[in-house]
Amino acid sequence: MLIGEVARRSGVSARMLRHYESLGLVRPTGRTVGGYREYTAEDIRRIFYVEGLKSLGMSLRQIARTLDDPGFTPSALVGDLIRETAERLNREQELLDRLRAVDAAEPAGWPDVARIVELLHGLASPSAARRQQAVLAPAEPASVPAELLARAVLTESDPNVAGALRWALARAGGDGVAGLASGLASDDADVRRRAVLALTELPGDEAAAVLTDALADADTTIRRHAALALGARGETRAVPTLLGMVVEGPNDVEAAEVLGTLARDAEWADRIMSALVGELAAHTGDSAVRMRLTQALAELPGTIALNTLRRLAHDDDRPVALIASALVNVLQARGQG
Structure with missing residues (x-):
């Protein structure tokens, strides 16, 4: 088949076919009596191989090495192309992000x-x-x-x-x-x-x-x-989580201080006070939790927790009673001040 017919059937221009030949990528097997290039079925098949590999992003030199490599395996080729493409896309994404940052x-x-x-x-x-x-x-x-x-x-x-x-x-x-x-x-x-x-x-x-x-x-x-x-x-939707922090331990001091700040609102003072007392009743067997809750009561504004702490000063849990007693003295001094 002559070069013009090959170009028409393959969609590859005659100029490109000559370029392929100059690179040694696809050489026509024969020549006519008049010296025209003549392509065999195997030559045409190789042309389609070249075009297919080009569509995967390979250069003509890469394609030549691949087609002439006796150890070539499609899986290795595709794996390499995937890695190279991923790296290129990452570089392009970095460039795009950089340009957007400058634009912003x-x-x-x-x-x-x-x-x-x-x-x-x-x-x-x-x-x-x-x-x-x-x-x-x-x-x-x-x-x-x-x-x-x-x-x-x-x-x-x-x-x-x-x-x-x-x-x-x-x-x-x-x-x-x-x-x-x-x-x-x-x-x-x-x-x-x-x-x-x-x-x-x-x-x-x-x-x-x-x-x-x-x-x-x-x-x-x-x-x-x-x-x-x-x-x-001042967002009261945080109260349940803050109460949980007092009960569970980590950051309990900070949580108690924030609860004290929120309790400056009279409506929320009663709610927070009731919630702390309720947790005390729910954890009768856990001294560490009750100690944290007792200390949190002292963070409430004014002396609103004083009576509750006075009762806790006589609690059966000795550590809780001692802390409550000390806090009662603090709150009484605060009230006198």
């Missing part, structure tokens, strides 16, 4: 672009000190997009760098809540913990709404961080 910063000039690029390079450093330096480098807060900082917070494992990122995010002046909220949807508990820690340092109703959702998280640490932050903002 709305740079006014090349110095602003240079600052964002410098930050991106710094955050990608394997050195924690270099990453922290990049975050804390002097710059106007508005020059750093909150979205970029939020994304970095979610992936940063070094506590010092993470703290610097949260500080920068809180003063960035942009909206990093959406980025952090996406972190709370992660299957990775560490990512969710980083997200909730950053949210606790952001002001506003939007951050509070996301923290409220975090009260239902499966991870205990996340629920506790969210409850402490919400309680400090």
Whole structure:
């Protein structure tokens, strides 16, 4: 079959077929009496092999080596192509993220672009000190997009760098809540913990709404961080979690202090007081829990817990009675003051 007919049937131009021949990729087996190229069925089959491999992203030189390799196996080839493509896509995604970060910063000039690029390079450093330096480098807060900082917070494992990122995010002046909220949807508990820690340092109703959702998280640490932050903002939906923290032990002192702050509202003072007394009755056999609950009562405003503590000063549980007695003296002194 002559080159014109091959081009028509294969869809490969005659010019490209000549290029294939110059590379030694597909050489026509014969020539006519007039010297024209003549392709056999095997030559045409090789042309289709070349086109098929090109569609997988291979270069012509790679294709030539592959087709001439007697040890070639399709599975090895495809595996290599998958790895190479994944690496290329990762590089392209990194570039896309970098461009979006620069665009989100709305740079006014090349110095602003240079600052964002410098930050991106710094955050990608394997050195924690270099990453922290990049975050804390002097710059106007508005020059750093909150979205970029939020994304970095979610992936940063070094506590010092993470703290610097949260500080920068809180003063960035942009909206990093959406980025952090996406972190709370992660299957990775560490990512969710980083997200909730950053949210606790952001002001506003939007951050509070996301923290409220975090009260239902499966991870205990996340629920506790969210409850402490919400309680400090006066959000009473955190009360059940705060009570649980007093009962369970970790962060019980901080939880009791926040409950005391929320109890400044007269309506909630009665509810919190009743809840603490109810927990005392529910844990009659657990001295450690009852001691924590007794101490939490003393955090309530004024002397509203005084009578309850007086009764506990005569409790059958000796450690509870001793703590209650000491707290009665404290509250009486507070009332006299």
